[in-house]
Amino acid sequence: MDSQRDSALPVASAGAPAAGSASRPARAEAKRSVASATKKSNKSDQIVGRLTTDRGQRAAAKAQALAAALAEAKGAAVPDTSAATASAAPDHMLTAVDVDPLAQVGEARRRGRGAVSNAAGRFEPAARILFDDGWASLEDLPAFRTEVVEERARTVITRNTSPDIAFDRSINAYRGCEHGCIYCFARPTHAYHGLSAGLDFESKLFVKPDAPELLARELMHRTYTPRTIAMGTNTDPYQPIERQYEVTRKLLEVLRDFGHPVGIVTKSGLVARDIDILAPMAARGLVKVAISITTLDPKLARLMEPRAASPARRLETIRRLSEAGIPTAVLAAPLIPALNDMEIERILDSAKAAGAIEAGYVTLRLPLEIADMFREWLAAHFPEKARHIMSLVREMHGGKDYDSGFGKRGRGEGPYAWTIGRRFEIAARRLGLVGRGLKLTTEHFKRATQVGEQLSLFA
Numbered sequence: 346m347d348s349q350r351d352s353a354l355p356v357a358s359a360g361a362p363a364a365g366s367a368s369r370p371a372r373a374e375a376k377r378s379v380a381s382a383t384k385k386s387n388k389s390d391q392i393v394g395r396l397t398t399d400r401g402q403r404a405a406a407k408a409q410a411l412a413a414a415l416a417e418a419k420g421a422a423v424p425d426t427s428a429a430t431a432s433a434a435p436d437h438m439l440t441a442v443d444v445d446p447l448a449q450v451g452e453a454r455r456r457g458r459g460a461v462s463n464a465a466g467r468f469e470p471a472a473r474i475l476f477d478d479g480w481a482s483l484e485d486l487p488a489f490r491t492e493v494v495e496e497r498a499r500t501v502i503t504r505n506t507s508p509d510i511a512f513d514r515s516i517n518a519y520r521g522c523e524h525g526c527i528y529c530f531a532r533p534t535h536a537y538h539g540l541s542a543g544l545d546f547e548s549k550l551f552v553k554p555d556a557p558e559l560l561a562r563e564l565m566h567r568t569y570t571p572r573t574i575a576m577g578t579n580t581d582p583y584q585p586i587e588r589q590y591e592v593t594r595k596l597l598e599v600l601r602d603f604g605h606p607v608g609i610v611t612k613s614g615l616v617a618r619d620i621d622i623l624a625p626m627a628a629r630g631l632v633k634v635a636i637s638i639t640t641l642d643p644k645l646a647r648l649m650e651p652r653a654a655s656p657a658r659r660l661e662t663i664r665r666l667s668e669a670g671i672p673t674a675v676l677a678a679p680l681i682p683a684l685n686d687m688e689i690e691r692i693l694d695s696a697k698a699a700g701a702i703e704a705g706y707v708t709l710r711l712p713l714e715i716a717d718m719f720r721e722w723l724a725a726h727f728p729e730k731a732r733h734i735m736s737l738v739r740e741m742h743g744g745k746d747y748d749s750g751f752g753k754r755g756r757g758e759g760p761y762a763w764t765i766g767r768r769f770e771i772a773a774r775r776l777g778l779v780g781r782g783l784k785l786t787t788e789h790f791k792r793a794t795q796v797g798e799q800l801s802l803f804a
Contacts, residue, residue, distance in 0.1 A: 503517065573785050608633050617665045
């Protein structure tokens, strides 16, 4: 059993017929067809984790469908292999079949993106499967290009009552994020639009152009009580399309005029564009910014966060904000076992040198579809580390890919999680990056005498 766990199970073996059930040429042709499809799935033939029994059965069914379709196109015979696959891929293993080659996208089509697949959303009744039938090539399909849809919302401030989150309200001007971070815990929200958490999340974006007007209306309401609003909690407020739409900048103008405090989390250097707004707000105790740095290795950053700012630019952004008098923190997030957690001390040292006054961290979170997507990404880029990384991730979440319990989801538990936390604490204390939490003020908050005064900004 152990030897089976330590070796990849290619799709071709799952689709191989029993001896004597078909002619040798037919069997050989079927194997070659399925092996060809497997080759296009970006090294997905590596074992990179574990599965539940149900997921293993679903994967086996997908492999059966692929093998049958390819064999039919080539004129070969492939018998039913569901029983053979079930026995070859037990419920505790993740194999080439299980990382879903049917949903994966060729490298040329996803160049500059984070995800390697575009599987249907979890609410969709059916999945669309592409395969090469010999008449045309999958490589001829167009690349995923960024599309933006303007949506009209009724409100813009989102409330939460989570006990492990330091804020109770937030604003997200965008849905989806072009940064393409493979680990982004907001990816599953795209399923509510009938879209994939994979490449769709990075390329099919939604913007709320009327968000500043909605914010002004909500702040004007007589029952509104000011408390710090967080920006960047779901998707980055300074993702690339902000250059065109400037919704985040207009939101900051509204908050400035109302004297309302705001905290910003971003991994983009574009935040420095708004220093002219942020610096005066900072002088009144109305703003602080956290720059997220996942790694100082530009190659790793490009794989994990393909369209986000480079590590060097993020450090430069910390320097620029700090020099402008804007209190700036560094957020080492997410810390991924055996992939970037060895950089904790280096990240904090570099951020401190750039001017950061505070630090925080979050460990990897893999809710819903992200667990499978992260496995696919590991299989494509780090197949030799995949099993070890996922083993440590599960160790930090009680044997599961993810534990959504309050207080556990962003820190994990167990020896490895404790070690990460302790290392971070020691480094942060040594650098003076703890105990300096800046509390923003609401004393400057004021409503316009009439709604029209504020809304005139958008005329």
